[in-house]
Amino acid sequence: MIRSVCWILIGLAALTLAGTAQARDYITLASTTSTEQSGLFQHIIPKFSEATGIDVRVIAVGTGQAFALARRGDVDSLLVHDPVGERAFVEAGYAVERRDVMYNDFVLIGPADDPADVGHADDIADALQRIAGARAPFTSRGDDSGTHRAEQRLWQAAGIAPSGRWYRALGGGMGPTLNTAAAMDAYVLSDRATWVAFDNRQRLEILFQGDEALHNPYGTLLLSAERHPHLNHERARQWHEWLLSETGQSAIARYTLRGERLFFPNAD
Missing domain, CATH: 3.40.190.10 (Periplasmic binding protein-like II)
Structure with a gap:
């Protein structure tokens, strides 16, 4: 009972x-x-x-x-x-x-002197190919975020599996990844909203945008x-x-x- x-x-x-x-x-x-x-x-x-x-x-x-x-x-x-x-x-x-x-949309950001010349790319695939060809520093969120997933699809569409010392997968959020890119003068893919709100830009600026593949x-x-x-x-x-x-x-x-x-x- x-x-x-x-x-x-x-x-x-x-x-x-x-x-x-x-x-x-x-x-x-x-x-x-x-x-x-x-x-x-x-x-x-x-x-x-x-x-x-x-x-x-x-x-x-x-x-x-x-x-x-x-x-x-x-x-x-x-x-x-x-x-x-x-x-x-x-x-x-x-x-x-x-x-x-x-x-x-997503935007491709990098140092103002643009060592990989992505500013003259025909599309985002061409821009990423230029970065990989120049082995220019690139910081990636590397955290399975929506931005990271989009970046991985863009690399795949460009026919590139990024690796090596030039490619830094950080495992962090967009803000810390942008901070690292600013410190390294590196390229980085960002959503536009976070970039607009970001203050520590140093020499970084938007170098490529507008491709339909960057729709977010x-x-x-x-x-x-x-x-x-x-x-x-x-x-x-x-x-x-x-x-x-x-x-x-x-x-x-x-x-x-x-x-x-x-x-x-x-x-x-």
């Missing part, structure tokens, strides 16, 4: 905790360092919270780490920039929907309630739908830094 009562109490406690998780007035969002460090979330989250009463607590990591957090059920929502990985995430059953929410879309994903029923799915859906709404898209469009728009809503 006592054992039965104990199991009943444990069951009621579990139900109470599950109900509390569903009812809490915030969600935890795994997203990229670019969306956090650029100041975008500081601009749009207060607008969402004012409209809904829901807070958004951001864990800013590389896209690969964001996927890992979501797979474990440690976050309620996901906003990342790796469409290939995002589609695979949905196909694996970890998310039920992926939608384009905004975009910007961001997606919002609804995680699977079947896979992780304990998550705050109702409020995560409100965030997801607000980002895609006219109000959310307008908030993204209005965010600027140093007179420059950093993200362009998918509605554009």
Whole structure:
């Protein structure tokens, strides 16, 4: 009898905790360092919270780490920039929907004297081939982030497997990678938003941009309630739908830094 009562109490406690998780007035969002460090979330989250009463607590990591957090059920929502990985995430059953929410682009940055002459490249593949041919220093995030994944695809498209002392895979975020590039007078691929927000440029500048292959879309994903029923799915859906709404898209469009728009809503 006592054992039965104990199991009943444990069951009621579990139900109470599950109900509390569903009812809490915030969600935890795994997203990229670019969306956090650029100041975008500081601009749009207060607008969402004012409209809904829901807070958004951001864990800013590389896209690969964001996927890992979501797979474990440690976050309620996901906003990342790796469409290939995002589609695979949905196909694996970890998310039920992926939608384009905004975009910007990647830029190839390097020292002003441009020793590999990438400024005269025909396209990004040609630019990377010039860097590899000159064995000019190149710093890579090397951290399985969305930027790192995009960089790897660009090297592959250029027919190059970068290696050797000239290629430095750092295993760090975009800010530290840019700092290392500035200290080394090295080339580096960056998302535009982080570059605009970056202060320690020294001799670095944008040397190549504009190739369609440098397009950088961001997606919002609804995680699977079947896979992780304990998550705050109702409020995560409100965030997801607000980002895609006219109000959310307008908030993204209005965010600027140093007179420059950093993200362009998918509605554009």
